[in-house]
Amino acid sequence: MKLVTLFLFSILFASSASWADPLADKLSAAFQSTQPDLTVEHIADSPAQGIREVKLSNGEYLYATAEGRYLFAGKLIELSGTEFNDLTEERQRQDRADILANLDLDKSITYKAKDAEQHEVFVFTDVSCGYCKNFHNHIDEIVQRGITVHYLAFPRAGVASPVGELMGRAWCAEDQQSALTEIKVSNRLSQTPVPCRAPISEHHALAQKLGVRGTPAIFDQHGNSLGGYLDTEQLVSALNR
Template sequence: MCALFAFSLPLAAAEKGGNEAVHQVIIERLQTARPDFEYGAVKDTAMPGIYQVQILGGPLLYTDAEVAHIVVGEMYRVLPGQFVNLVEADRVNFRRDELAKLAKKDMIIFPAKGTTKAIINVFTDVDCGYCRKLHEDVPELNKHGVEVRYLAFPRAGVGSPTYNKMVQAWCAADKGQALTDLKDGKIVKSRACQDNPVAAQFKLGQAFDVTGTPSTILMDGTLLGGYRPVKDMLEILGI
């Protein structure tokens, strides 16, 4: 991935049009080099003349305006006594903004009892042991005012047996009960529906840097990997 690319497209005209034109040229050159990748928006970085581009479902790239080289990795700001990870700050904002675009009808939601004090978004897999453990905690979380919103992340990928089970849950008349039954090891009889969001949510999880389940995304975009006991989750949420 970290390679030198030679391009002959002139950039001077693009620079006159401002950063948007530069961003467009960067995408065009990356697509010329690797048309098999899907690229997100180009963004400026804290370093003048250096831009970042997210490969959807892949790594974050850094490049110059000429797209002569790319670097895969993370960028840090050097401050007295510390290095600040700028990439993670950007990822948090990305997750927050993308979460805001999701339709609630595409999630399987277990609402809070009484006043909603917090919302957590959980990427889950019905065949994951710790996902099942977290699901057992949902009633207790609901009782403390936490709304749990589930998103699908079949770890074995699209088309796997787990994926097919999760499609059944998302297509069921009672999605919450179907999800619970699957996590209890029961067989769910539900027809697959064409407009289910399971594959799209799996792809979104990859873009969010989800690598395992359960993975919890807070509403501010913070990613919490792994299972957290109720007490720890409530403490994180300030409840």
């Protein structure tokens, strides 16, 4: 959000014309000239009267005034009685839940829960990340607690980096689980990968859509962002909230 905030607050829409499609056109043109990696996915009414919500391709939400003159970034908070409800986070959670529900799990490296599965988590990982290695050190404890872990690749240095290439080899190994473990322990892989199309770029794009900025990034099956590194007890606690 920091990358777009300064730009967003400098935008002043001079026209007060009907702005359903015109607003999308204006925004798309503005982003194309300043931040071409961002696009407008859709514009809809927000729960606040007279305010429209704008969803961006990176999963973030912006808000615009009804006449289309002003655009602002931040959280839309509802005051309900004496409670604050983060409506923006709830929209993002729903989006994440939909994306994760339609994920092809055959393209993840999965460590299945022992006995009865109680929870599933989706973890974007980088084999060069120290906190990712620490999280993986607990993988046996985690699955023993009834938690299935689906690993997804997010090489922070980029898909074409040496780390991205090494992660691709893990995804193309015959024994993916042992390959990923070996790489995280020793930074090398003794297995000879089989020919395959590793989903590293696909996962990297998905991570950006979900707003992942670092690793590990942990999500539950309901689309809740659980944060970064958690040990086993912290993970169980977060899932049981």
